[in-house]
Amino acid sequence: MVQFSPEVIDTIIKAAALLGAGFAMIAGIGPGVGQGYAAGKAVEAVARDPEARGNVITTMLLGQAVAESTGIYSLVIAIVLIFTI
Amino acid sequence: MNPGPQVVLYLFDNPNLPITDTLIVAWLSVLIIIISAKLATRKLTIKPGKVQNAVEMLITSFIDQLEPMLPGEGWRFLPFIGTLFIFVGVGNLIGLVPGLTSPTGDLNTTLGLALVVFLVSNYEGVKAHGLWGYLKGFGQPVIFLLPINIIGELAKPISHSFRLFGNVVGGGIIMALVYQVVPGLIPVPLHAWFGLFVGLIQALIFGMVAIAYISVARSD
Numbered sequence: 001m002v003q004f005s006p007e008v009i010d011t012i013i014k015a016a017a018l019l020g021a022g023f024a025m026i027a028g029i030g031p032g033v034g035q036g037y038a039a040g041k042a043v044e045a046v047a048r049d050p051e052a053r054g055n056v057i058t059t060m061l062l063g064q065a066v067a068e069s070t071g072i073y074s075l076v077i078a079i080v081l082i083f084t085i
Numbered sequence: 086m087n088p089g090p091q092v093v094l095y096l097f098d099n100p101n102l103p104i105t106d107t108l109i110v111a112w113l114s115v116l117i118i119i120i121s122a123k124l125a126t127r128k129l130t131i132k133p134g135k136v137q138n139a140v141e142m143l144i145t146s147f148i149d150q151l152e153p154m155l156p157g158e159g160w161r162f163l164p165f166i167g168t169l170f171i172f173v174g175v176g177n178l179i180g181l182v183p184g185l186t187s188p189t190g191d192l193n194t195t196l197g198l199a200l201v202v203f204l205v206s207n208y209e210g211v212k213a214h215g216l217w218g219y220l221k222g223f224g225q226p227v228i229f230l231l232p233i234n235i236i237g238e239l240a241k242p243i244s245h246s247f248r249l250f251g252n253v254v255g256g257g258i259i260m261a262l263v264y265q266v267v268p269g270l271i272p273v274p275l276h277a278w279f280g281l282f283v284g285l286i287q288a289l290i291f292g293m294v295a296i297a298y299i300s301v302a303r304s305d
Contacts, residue, residue, distance in 0.1 A: 058150065062297060065290040069244045072251035079254065 014085050021081040027074035034067035090191045111188035114175045143167075150293065154300045162299065165205065169198060170292035177253060177284030181276060189287075190253040192246065199246035202295045206241075210302030219302075245294055252287050256280070 004012075042060040046053050090105035125140045133141055147167050151159035173189055180187030188194045210219045223234040256279035263272050 054149075055153075058293065061286070061290055062293055065248060065294055069248060072244075072248050072255075075251045075255050076247055079258070 017081045017085040021078040024074045024078045024081065028071050031068045031071035035064045038063045038067065090186075090193070105191070105193075106186055107188045107191035107194060110179060110185050111176065111194060113185070114172065114179050114188060117179070118171055118175055147292075151296060154296045155303070162296070166292050166296055169202070169295055170288050173198070173249065173291045174285055174288035177288055178280065180253070180257070180284070181280045187253050187257070187284075189249055190257055192250050195246040195250045196242070198249075198291070199242040202245065202298060203242040206295075206298040206302040209299050213303040241298055245291070245298075248294075249287055249291055252283055256283055 038060050042056050045056045049056075090107040092103040093106050093109060094104050096102035096104055125136050128134075129137060144163070144167070147163055147170070148159050151162055151166060155162055176189040176194070177187055179185055180190065207219075210222070213219075214222065223238070224231050225234075260272060260275060260279055263275060
């Protein structure tokens with residue numbers, strides 16, 4: 001059984017927290033895909049019916065804001081992991 | 086680097102009444118909004134001047150967003166939603182002034198605003214359906230979805246506040262990192278993105294999501 005000194009344990013905890021923050025941000029893929037899909041569909045809708053541009057943009061922004069939530073959750077978790085250790 | 090609100094002073098030297106820098110900047114933005122609103126509406130005329138034209142355009146764009154979601158009641162919700170949008174917008178933009186931190190980069194501010202929206206949307210739901218009718222809406226379509234619907238309702242103010250907070254703080258952290266690596270001309274266009282564009286879009290989204298919550302609570 002290897003005995004670590006408190007400083008070493010502290011460093012390991014910090015390293016693990018920073019790694020965890022990095023891994024948490026993998027969740028950024030989801031909002032990227034979701035927002036891009038919404039924007040692409042909005043472009044299609046505007047191309048089909050240019051008069052509905054205002055309504056389409058409003059709906060798109062609302063949908064993208066909801067799709068963004070998961071990414072923001074992961075960002076908050078990463079911030080907490082970095083700055084509270 | 087120590088993020089988050091910094092305590093500037095204690096009110097009456099009482100350690101339970103801290104005054105943070107974000108709170109002071111929030112008061113400052115409220116002052117700016119009041120003074121500019123007073124100046125903009127000082128001399129109202131039938132034939133609008135430049136300033137009056139701009140303010141009227143802002144009001145008309147609010148109404149254009151409100152009317153489709155809350156038919157017939159846009160003017161009743163205009164003061165609430167307009168205040169939310171203007172306060173969040175000014176709060177985001179004031180972070181561009183050197184030395185000031187955005188009040189919206191503090192979870193206390195955004196969670197406070199989101200709780201106000203939460204109370205208003207539930208009040209409107211109770212007003213539209215009656216207390217029992219509104220509570221029964223949580224047991225729809227089948228009764229054992231009740232816990233999920235309640236958790237979903239409680240998650241609304243959390244996601245509403247964290248969205249604004251996360252966007253502002255995330256932009257601020259990226260800007261701080263860029264300033265450490267390349268202090269110079271490169272951060273300036275990034276300020277246009279994170280400060281101006283994201284700030285205004287997030288203010289718009291904050292207001293629009295508030296409208297959506299209210300209209301969903303009324304239309305169950």
